Amino acid sequence: xxxxxxxxxxxxxxxxxxxxxxxxxxxxxxxxxxxxxxxxxxxxxxxxxxxxxxxxxxxxxxxxxxxxxxxxxxxxxxxxxxxxxxxxxxxxxxxxxxxxxxxxxxxxxxxxxxxxxxxxxxxxxxxxxxxxxxxxxxxxxxxxxxxxxxxxxxxxxxxxxxxxxxxxxxxxxxxxxxxxxxxxxxxxxxxxxxxxxxxxxxxxxxxxxxxxxxxxxxxxxxxxxxxxxxxxxxxxxxxxxxxxxxxxxxxxxxxxxxxxxxxxxxxxxxxxxxxxxxxxxxxxxxxxxxxxxxxxxxxxxxxxxxxxxxxxxxxxxxxxxxxxxxxxxxxxxxxxxxxxxxxxxxxxxxxxxxxxxxxxxxxxxxxxxxxxxxxxxxxxxxxxxxxxxxxxxxxxxxxxxxxxxxxxxxxxxxxxxxxxxxxxxxxxxxxxxxxxxxxxxxxxxxxxxxxxxxxxxxxxxxxxxxxxxxxxxxxxxxxxxxxxxxxxxxxxxxxxxxxxxxxxxxxxxxxxxxxxxxxxxxxxxxxxxxxxxxxxxxxxxxxxxxxxxxxxxxxxxxxxxxxxxxxxxxxxxxxxxxxxxxxxxxxxxxxxxxxxxxxxxxxxxxxxxxxxxxxxxxxxxxxxxxxxxxxxxxxxxxxxxxxxxxxxxxxxxxxxxxxxxxxxxxxxxxxxxxxxxxxxxxxxxxxxxxxxxxxxxxxxxxxxxxxxxxxxxxxxxxxxxxxxxxxxxxxxxxxxxxxxxxxxxxxxxxxxxxxxxxxxxxxxxxxxxxxxxxxxxxxxxxxxxxxxxxxxxxxxxxxx
Amino acid sequence: xxxxxxxxxxxxxxxxxxxxxxxxxxxxxxxxxxxxxxxxxxxxxxxxxxxxxxxxxxxxxxxxxxxxxxxxxxxxxxxxxxxxxxxxxxxxxxxxxxxxxxxxxxxxxxxxxxxxxxxxxxxxxxxxxxxxxxxxxxxxxxxxxxxxxxxxxxxxxxxxxxxxx
Ligand code: FES
Ligand code: FES
Numbered sequence: 001x002x003x004x005x006x007x008x009x010x011x012x013x014x015x016x017x018x019x020x021x022x023x024x025x026x027x028x029x030x031x032x033x034x035x036x037x038x039x040x041x042x043x044x045x046x047x048x049x050x051x052x053x054x055x056x057x058x059x060x061x062x063x064x065x066x067x068x069x070x071x072x073x074x075x076x077x078x079x080x081x082x083x084x085x086x087x088x089x090x091x092x093x094x095x096x097x098x099x100x101x102x103x104x105x106x107x108x109x110x111x112x113x114x115x116x117x118x119x120x121x122x123x124x125x126x127x128x129x130x131x132x133x134x135x136x137x138x139x140x141x142x143x144x145x146x147x148x149x150x151x152x153x154x155x156x157x158x159x160x161x162x163x164x165x166x167x168x169x170x171x172x173x174x175x176x177x178x179x180x181x182x183x184x185x186x187x188x189x190x191x192x193x194x195x196x197x198x199x200x201x202x203x204x205x206x207x208x209x210x211x212x213x214x215x216x217x218x219x220x221x222x223x224x225x226x227x228x229x230x231x232x233x234x235x236x237x238x239x240x241x242x243x244x245x246x247x248x249x250x251x252x253x254x255x256x257x258x259x260x261x262x263x264x265x266x267x268x269x270x271x272x273x274x275x276x277x278x279x280x281x282x283x284x285x286x287x288x289x290x291x292x293x294x295x296x297x298x299x300x301x302x303x304x305x306x307x308x309x310x311x312x313x314x315x316x317x318x319x320x321x322x323x324x325x326x327x328x329x330x331x332x333x334x335x336x337x338x339x340x341x342x343x344x345x346x347x348x349x350x351x352x353x354x355x356x357x358x359x360x361x362x363x364x365x366x367x368x369x370x371x372x373x374x375x376x377x378x379x380x381x382x383x384x385x386x387x388x389x390x391x392x393x394x395x396x397x398x399x400x401x402x403x404x405x406x407x408x409x410x411x412x413x414x415x416x417x418x419x420x421x422x423x424x425x426x427x428x429x430x431x432x433x434x435x436x437x438x439x440x441x442x443x444x445x446x447x448x449x450x451x452x453x454x455x456x457x458x459x460x461x462x463x464x465x466x467x468x469x470x471x472x473x474x475x476x477x478x479x480x481x482x483x484x485x486x487x488x489x490x491x492x493x494x495x496x497x498x499x500x501x502x503x504x505x506x507x508x509x510x511x512x513x514x515x516x517x518x519x520x521x522x523x524x525x526x527x528x529x530x531x532x533x534x535x536x537x538x539x540x541x542x543x544x545x546x547x548x549x550x551x552x553x554x555x556x557x558x559x560x561x562x563x564x565x566x567x568x569x570x571x572x573x574x575x576x577x578x579x580x581x582x583x584x585x586x587x588x589x590x591x592x593x594x595x596x597x598x599x600x601x602x603x604x605x606x607x608x609x610x611x612x613x614x615x616x617x618x619x620x621x622x623x624x625x626x627x628x629x630x631x632x633x634x635x636x637x638x639x640x641x642x643x644x645x646x647x648x649x650x651x652x653x654x655x656x657x658x659x660x661x662x663x664x665x666x667x668x669x670x671x672x673x674x675x676x677x678x679x680x681x682x683x684x685x686x687x688x689x690x691x692x693x694x695x696x697x698x699x700x701x702x703x704x705x706x707x708x709x710x711x712x713x714x715x716x717x718x719x720x721x722x723x724x725x726x727x728x729x730x731x732x733x734x735x736x737x738x739x740x741x742x743x744x745x746x747x748x749x750x751x752x753x754x755x756x757x758x759x760x761x762x763x764x765x766x767x768x769x770x771x772x773x774x775x776x777x778x779x780x781x782x783x784x785x786x787x788x789x790x791x792x793x794x795x796x797x798x799x800x
Numbered sequence: 801x802x803x804x805x806x807x808x809x810x811x812x813x814x815x816x817x818x819x820x821x822x823x824x825x826x827x828x829x830x831x832x833x834x835x836x837x838x839x840x841x842x843x844x845x846x847x848x849x850x851x852x853x854x855x856x857x858x859x860x861x862x863x864x865x866x867x868x869x870x871x872x873x874x875x876x877x878x879x880x881x882x883x884x885x886x887x888x889x890x891x892x893x894x895x896x897x898x899x900x901x902x903x904x905x906x907x908x909x910x911x912x913x914x915x916x917x918x919x920x921x922x923x924x925x926x927x928x929x930x931x932x933x934x935x936x937x938x939x940x941x942x943x944x945x946x947x948x949x950x951x952x953x954x955x956x957x958x959x960x961x962x963x964x965x
Contacts, residue, residue: 013894016902017909018886019836019876026835115819192840192848192937193903243838243903244937276841492901492938681897684940712845712935720928720941 007677043705103281174296193243216529284357322356407634448759457639480589487527508571646752657785686749
């Protein structure tokens with residue numbers, strides 16, 4: 001019986017559905033006190049003074065803290081990598097000198113209960129000198145703009161121009177050009193469980209324990225050890241059940257060292273559970289990018305040159321890893337297409353808004369949207385079918401691994417097959433007939449197509465957060481129980497189940513008898529946790545290696561017990577069986593027992609006692625034997641390259657601009673699927689987040705840098721009625737660079753739907769004789785209506 | 801200021817003293833240690849805190865704990881006797897992968913309970929409307945909708961998995 005490829009429900013489903021999960025807010029420790037954070041009400045302000053005396057007089061307030069104490073007693077919070085050429089800044093747990101966004105932690109209060117802590121926080125008197133805020137990325141670049149970081153001299157965090165070939169000359173020589181200005185709005189992941197931490201200090205063992213709603217306990221431990229000046233062995237980080245993360249719970253947030261510092265100082269457990277408004281103000285934002293492009297194409301639809309200016313507004317500088325999303329957006333161009341001459345100019349700007357943190361798709365979505373808008377326009381200009389234009393520009397199946405002009409090394413794929421499968425499933429060619437009959441009914445419907453590339457298994461040099469490896473330990477006990485301890489974690493995405501399936505297949509046991517332990521720095525091997533869909537490809541591959549070693553050892557012992565050679569044995573159904581002679585077997589548990597309890601018997605005496613192996617898996621696909629950069633000085637940032645075609649059908653109400661998604665279909669290639677049910681589950685979640693971002697989610701700031709959408713009253717996410725039933729299909733081109741052939745499936749499904757919906761809206765409006773290319777997200781009724789009005793006006797001024 | 805509250809939760813009587821500012825969700829979680837009721841927003845928008853109050857689902861973040869005095873409440877913990885003996889709705893969620901992180905799940909399950917009580921045989925559209933007060937950020941709702949369809953079958957079939965159609 002094989003478990004890889006089976007749709008098995010998540011291992012934690014029962015306990016979670018019973019309401020017996022343990023999220024960080026469910027934990028109570030004896031003597032626990034509560035933290036409340038004082039946050040800047042200004043986007044940009046100098047902190048003149050802080051008076052904590054009134055707060056300290058409140059009965060029940062235990063302590064207060066300001067930036068001054070933090071600077072004296074902690075080191076700056078390190079950033080996740082030092083190799084990406086960004087300007088430097090010293091980050092601390094509390095603002096020092098200036099507050100740079102509304103919601104930035106400025107001071108804090110610890111009290112016996114939450115009400116008292118909040119009361120204390122209200123009484124902390126901070127005198128600010130209001131400074132002019134920088135809230136717009138274009139304006140931030142103007143000479144004379146206010147400066148977010150005075151010492152930098154400008155508001156540019158980093159910038160880079162990457163040129164391959166001579167795109168200017170090629171564009172001039174091209175048969176035609178298309179231009180556009182794609183904008184993705186600021187929005188974020190909003191897991192339903194907000195952030196939260198409990199820190200506790202054990203004076204006797206000189207040990208700090210932090211329960212954290214985090215994705216990367218080991219990385220967090222490393223950061224904390226540097227900030228707090230503790231040895232790593234003095235810190236245990238535990239990730240209990242996590243109620244969704246989507247990248248936004250990657251370290252390191254200022255509250256993390258803050259609460260740890262306070263727990264050590266007070267020698268009492270301290271808890272902080274984020275409120276939703278705090279989450280929206282300071283829990284990490286994403287996406288706000290502008291990609292102005294110009295492309296040259298030939299009559300046959302081939303795009304020969306592309307120039308892009310990418311401007312990213314990453315908010316205030318922070319130790320979070322979010323600003324790297326702009327780098328990835330640039331790096332991904334031109335994705336699945338063979339465009340020889342490419343120039344990408346990236347400018348990453350800081351403003352007085354919430355800092356970016358990583359959010360699912362990590363910048364890939366913005367460049368995908370740009371590329372797909374470009375392809376749609378080329379199709380329109382050349383009169384070719386939108387699918388045909390893409391086919392003519394795709395990398396060919398026999399060209400993998402394919403080196404993109406950006407340095408990206410694409411492991412595997414067959415875009416032609418995936419696209420063909422999607423067109424067929426959606427009945428692409430039959431759509432015009434549907435559209436015509438809808439029009440007769442007075443309905444405007446349209447179809448859109450997008451191809452997405454979602455590289456996974458991120459790898460950044462000198463990084464304590466992202467690298468293309470992970471470690472897994474597999475143990476078989478004397479009773480034959482199997483335990484997996486892995487450095488990858490599962491903040492609600494299901495990889496624990498997939499990894500159990502992988503080990504089950506190696507050991508011939510049921511995944512039900514396997515315990516998976518994750519998210520504990522004292523128990524699990526060092527690993528980089530969960531992000532970039534890395535858990536199965538790295539943690540799962542390491543598990544396969546470790547379990548494979550145990551399988552071999554158990555086979556050797558079983559072979560002696562059965563007096564056959566190990567090659568004649570297979571592990572299946574909890575037994576070790578002679579191939580072709582099912583009656584001759586020993587049970588898995590008997591072999592384990594023999595190894596532990598009969599170490600000196602003939603069957604086991606030549607083997608090292610014990611069944612316990614840790615293996616680290618290093619992923620292939622990095623040049624010159626996994627070294628970076630490649631001989632041309634380029635970096636490849638990703639291990640595997642999942643991809644997929646998405647087709648969306650929408651209805652547009654021309655009177656109101658209201659868009660309804662009627663159908664969303666995706667054919668996806670994640671390589672070998674370990675658990676198709678959980679892959680689909682992840683895809684569905686991504687589709688929902690993608691459509692939310694495409695249609696309405698928006699973090700809106702006013703000119704003073706005040707967030708207008710700081711609660712779920714104003715920040716709207718899709719409910720069940722806003723979404724269609726999704727259709728998914730899979731194609732498999734295995735990755736040759738890991739033993740599973742898997743490519744990861746956590747982020748896929750973000751980029752495709754938004755681009756497909758954009759194309760579908762254009763297509764629907766074409767039925768009304770309007771030429772529209774929607775470029776600006778989100779496509780709210782109001783915005784679509786504006787596009788309609790502009791197209792009508794253009795038509796009137798310019799009758800055909 | 802503290803005030804005494806007497807409530808029946810999951811058929812068990814409790815007497816507690818709570819801060820007058822405390823919301824019902826916090827009383828359940830902090831005072832009664834019934835942590836299956838979750839808090840996602842505190843403003844009545846996400847439904848993670850859904851409980852059954854006198855037979856109707858409510859968002860327990862929008863109710864002051866003191867106002868629950870004398871009332872009868874069912875939380876997710878009251879639906880099943882243990883994590884291994886689940887209510888048919890819960891079992892349907894487990895088997896249809898109607899959850900991922902599980903944070904919204906107790907609220908979803910209780911909203912389903914209400915939905916299927918009001919309408920034992922809902923259409924997909926009615927299901928989607930029935931849970932539109934509960935946000936889920938992980939699943940895209942599809943497997944939740946399937947779970948609820950399956951739950952409806954199970955409930956009309958004495959709790960057993962219905963014959964698949
Ligand atoms: S916590 Fe009550 S509705 Fe969100
Ligand atoms: S399962 Fe995570 S929010 Fe619903």
